[in-house]
Amino acid sequence: MSSPGTPSRADAIREFVGSAKFAQAVSLLVIGLAFSTHALRALIGWPGLLAALAGLLVLCAASLVARWRAVEWYGILPLTILVFVGWCAASVLWSTTPGASLVRVIYLVAFAVLGIYVALMRDTIQIVRAFGDVLRLLLGVSLALELLAGILIDSPIPFLGIQGDLATLGPIQGIFGSRNMLGFVALIGFITFVVEWRTHIVSRGRAIASLALALGAIVLSGSPTAWIALGAALIALAALYGLRRAPAASRWRWQLALLVTGAAALVTGWLLRIRIIELLDARAEFDVRLDLWREISRYLSLNPLQGWGWVGKWPDAPPYTWLEAGAGRPHESALNAYLDAYFQVGVIGAFAFAALIGVALVRAWLLASSRRSVVYVWPALVLVAIAVTSFAESFALLEGGWMLLVVCAVKAARDMSWRDALAAGRAAGDARG
Structure with a gap:
């Protein structure tokens, strides 16, 4: 029996679950699980x-309940997330595989909750x-296992999908x-x-070693x-570097010039796409995608508005087995997120x-170009x-890509919310009145 003034066990647990260290640990676990699903x-x-x-999810819920009063709940979710997830959930009603769609929607929501x-x-x-610590570990483990498979034992690790080709680079x-x-x-890690380096979160030596690790993974x-x-x-980083040093009064002109330049670059890239593909020695990959996209286009016209129903990673069921048969090889996705969204949840879902x-x-870019701290560059890049x-x-x-998108979208919305802008404008109008 505890003496008067001594916190009870329940209070101690509540204090621990509501602590910043607990939230930090859970965040590391969230990122680690989201990007380790294949290995798990x-x-x-x-x-x-x-x-x-x-x-x-239980740990996240407990942490949120314990820190309920410390969280600013107003406007926590961008409408774009709500609309997309809501439409995916609605697609269960017309899905060709309603059972699989229901389970996959719950899976989508679960990773969205982790990101939130x-x-x-x-x-x-x-x-x-947190992302830096987790991605350093995952990339380090990946290269260590590739070293083991490709050089030390010179044999693949089939259950992980490691082919052991490190010796041939x-x-x-x-x-x-x-x-x-x-x-x-590796790109997100880079x-x-x-x-991390520019905000001095880690030492210079650790930052350089981490960058070498990420670039090595990209090359290999x-x-x-x-x-x-x-x-x-890198082009976006250079553009932000210039924008952050431009006078605030003329920054909008530079933003407009960048928008025009970006549009022109996209058009040029499309016109020169074949040459770019050849320079990157990616013709084989492009041909695989082109065959799949042609096959997908045959079925898009059957359900253009609502799609075939949300499934996320493709199941072993029609129409996905038809697409694989037509393309001549198995696929887990459309190899294009926009086209995948179009096929699964139609025009509305794709938009x-x-x-x-x-x-x-747009929100993250405006924040990165106007806020003083370099850390705002991260969501934009x-x-x-x-x-x-x-x-x-x-x-x-x-999974991890979706969780990362939700993290960036929520942070950008909370730091630059149109709801807050309207509230500020209304308050200013009342003050003048």
């Missing part, structure tokens, strides 16, 4: 992964630090299941490590998609998804990487 499925199967996900938790519980610099997959996913994670992955997205991120990325990117990668992969709709 290989090690403990779907039941183990779902149990880990459920347990993590991270965005609510941690400020931007803490999020950068790749392509390698790490613990992520594919070279393109490794390239994407952006994170740059921001042999992913053309990662190289294109890296180029776009909602594009609006989610677009609105978040990550969203640039997501937007570009989504033209060749569906990572932004699945």
Whole structure:
């Protein structure tokens, strides 16, 4: 029996769950699980992964309840997230696989909740630090296992999908299941490590080692998609560097000039796409995608408005088996997030998804170009990487990529909300009145 003035066990637990250290630990677990789903499925199967996900959601809920009064709940979610997830949930009603769609929508919502938790519980610099710590570990483990498979034992590790091609300088997959996913994670790591370096979160030596790790993973992955997205991120970084040093009064002119230049670059890139593909030695990958996209276009006209129903990663059921048969090889996605959203949830879902990325990117870009702290550059560059990668992969709709998109969208909305702008304008009008 506790003496008067001594906190009870329940109070001690509540204090621990509501502490900043607990939120930090849970955030690290969230990021680690979201980007390790392939390895976890290989090690403990779907039941183990779902149990880990459920347990993590319980920890997030407990942390949120314990810190309820410290969280600013007003306007926590951008409307774009609500519209997209709501439309995906509604698609269960007309899905060709309603049971699978219901389960997959719950899975989508679960990772969205994890992203919302991270965005609510941690400020931007803490999020950068958490992503930096986790991605350093995952990339390090990936290269260590590739070293083991490719040089030390000279044999693949089949259950992880590691082919053991490090001795021939790749392509390698790490613990992520594919070279393109490794390239994407390494790219996000590279952006994170740059921001860590510039904000002095870590020492210079650790930052340089981390950047070398990320660049090494990108090179060894042999992913053309990662190289294109890296180029776009570096161009965006240079543009933000210039904008942040431009006088505030003339910054809008530079923003407009960048918009025009960006549009011109997109048109030029489209016109020169074949030459760019040849320079990146990506003709084989492009042909695979082109065959799949042609096959998808045959079925889009059957359900253009509402799509075939949300499923996320493609199940072994029609119409996805038809697409694989027509393309001549198995696929887990449309290899294009925008087209995947179009096929699964129709025109409305595709527009909602594009609006989610677009609105978040505009908000994050304006914040990055106007706020003094360098840390605001991170969401903008990550969203640039997501937007570009989504033209060749569906990572932004699945697990870690989707969680990352939600984190960036929520942070951008909370730091630059149109609701707050309207409230401020209304208050100013009342004051003048």
